[in-house]
Amino acid sequence: APSDPDLVERARAAKAKLGDKVFVLGHHYQRDEVIEFADVTGDSFKLARDAAARPDAEYIVFCGVHFMAESADILTTSDQQVVLPDLAAGCSMADMATAEQVAECWDVLTEAGIADVTVPVSYMNSSADIKAFTGKHGGTICTSSNAERALNWAFEQGEKVLFLPDQHLGRNTAVRDMGMSLDDCVLYNPHKPNGGLTVEELRAAKMILWRGHCSVHGRFSLDSVNDVRERIPGVNVLVHPECRHEVVAAADYVGSTEYIIKTLEAAPAGSKWAIGTELNLVRRLANRFAGEGKEIVFLDKTVCFCSTMNRIDLPHLVWALESLAAGKVVNRIEVDPEVASFSKLALERMLALP
Ligand code: 13P
Ligand code: SF4
Numbered sequence: 001a002p003s004d005p006d007l008v009e010r011a012r013a014a015k016a017k018l019g020d021k022v023f024v025l026g027h028h029y030q031r032d033e034v035i036e037f038a039d040v041t042g043d044s045f046k047l048a049r050d051a052a053a054r055p056d057a058e059y060i061v062f063c064g065v066h067f068m069a070e071s072a073d074i075l076t077t078s079d080q081q082v083v084l085p086d087l088a089a090g091c092s093m094a095d096m097a098t099a100e101q102v103a104e105c106w107d108v109l110t111e112a113g114i115a116d117v118t119v120p121v122s123y124m125n126s127s128a129d130i131k132a133f134t135g136k137h138g139g140t141i142c143t144s145s146n147a148e149r150a151l152n153w154a155f156e157q158g159e160k161v162l163f164l165p166d167q168h169l170g171r172n173t174a175v176r177d178m179g180m181s182l183d184d185c186v187l188y189n190p191h192k193p194n195g196g197l198t199v200e201e202l203r204a205a206k207m208i209l210w211r212g213h214c215s216v217h218g219r220f221s222l223d224s225v226n227d228v229r230e231r232i233p234g235v236n237v238l239v240h241p242e243c244r245h246e247v248v249a250a251a252d253y254v255g256s257t258e259y260i261i262k263t264l265e266a267a268p269a270g271s272k273w274a275i276g277t278e279l280n281l282v283r284r285l286a287n288r289f290a291g292e293g294k295e296i297v298f299l300d301k302t303v304c305f306c307s308t309m310n311r312i313d314l315p316h317l318v319w320a321l322e323s324l325a326a327g328k329v330v331n332r333i334e335v336d337p338e339v340a341s342f343s344k345l346a347l348e349r350m351l352a353l354p
Contacts (some may be wrong), residue, residue, distance in 0.1 A: 003033040014321035023057035027064035028257040029278040029309040043258035045143040069333040085316040096212035097165035099129035101190040119158040135346035144256035147173040165212030217242035224300040228274040239276030269293040
């Protein structure tokens with residue numbers, strides 16, 4: 001539906017009043033009505049890097065989810081204030097690894113005598129507490145655009161990797177990109193004693209994958225890929241690495257949201273694409289490229305918005321901007337300084353990856 005013209009006008013006016021004081025970042029999964037007001041858009045990696053691009057801006061309005069706003073707070077100066085327009089915009093995957101569970105897992109690895117040779121690699125989609133754990137134990141953060149480089153780095157530091165919290169990104173990177181076998185990976189279930197693994201299984205594994213997943217990307221199946229190939233002969237299947245392993249193995253191209261956009265920009269006219277990622281982005285790309293004769297469809301007919309990304313809508317953005325313009329900071333995301341310092345260590349290792 002087209003945006004309410006009154007709200008569009010109010011967002012414009014509040015942003016104009018704030019001028020250089022505000023910097024608005026928008027993840028690619030955000031609604032069109034929100035993306036319209038973003039100063040920069042990007043995947044998780046680009047937004048982490050860009051967050052620090054405007055040290056003069058007093059306020060950073062983060063249109064994305066909670067862990068992204070936390071990372072922006074960690075990576076910007078202490079006088080800059082990060083605002084998340086709706087505090088209910090979390091991420092179900094990030095919630096699948098709590099600090100207590102991860103500390104318990106580390107105890108299990110210590111008991112098994114392998115903690116010394118294990119390097120934690122945590123996906124950006126995790127809480128600041130998990131990033132701090134990662135930094136404290138010599139590990140790095142990664143995103144879907146640098147997971148292979150992060151794992152290569154980690155295997156130079158140790159013999160094993162504890163990959164948190166997305167089992168699919170961990171498995172897909174290890175097996176599809178790095179030539180490991182499925183048997184090199186074990187799945188640690190935080191709800192079972194010892195993660196549901198024997199000491200022998202832990203000692204034999206190269207990749208210890210946390211049992212977390214994205215509820216949106218987890219809905220694409222091998223059937224979705226087979227059906228679309230039957231329906232649209234010659235279609236290119238392009239999916240996000242948060243999809244299940246069998247989906248990624250059957251796809252033609254795999255990458256982050258930024259990679260998906262770049263791939264479609266470079267695609268020739270007349271090409272056909274089925275995209276396995278969040279629906280706001282797929283719709284925006286289908287509309288954008290329709291005029292260039294590139295046919296873009298959603299990989300599965302099941303509606304697949306990320307419900308928490310969608311919490312940030314124009315009314316929330318207007319409220320945040322108007323509050324800031326009136327001198328009132330709302331929904332500030334502020335990470336505890338000690339947690340922030342260890343998280344920063346892990347984030348900076350990622351930013352320094354070759
Ligand atoms: P990227 O934008 O880094 O590909 O991440 C996708 C995602 O799920 C963010 O929550
Ligand atoms: Fe989290 Fe998945 Fe939504 Fe990304 S798409 S914010 S991983 S639930």
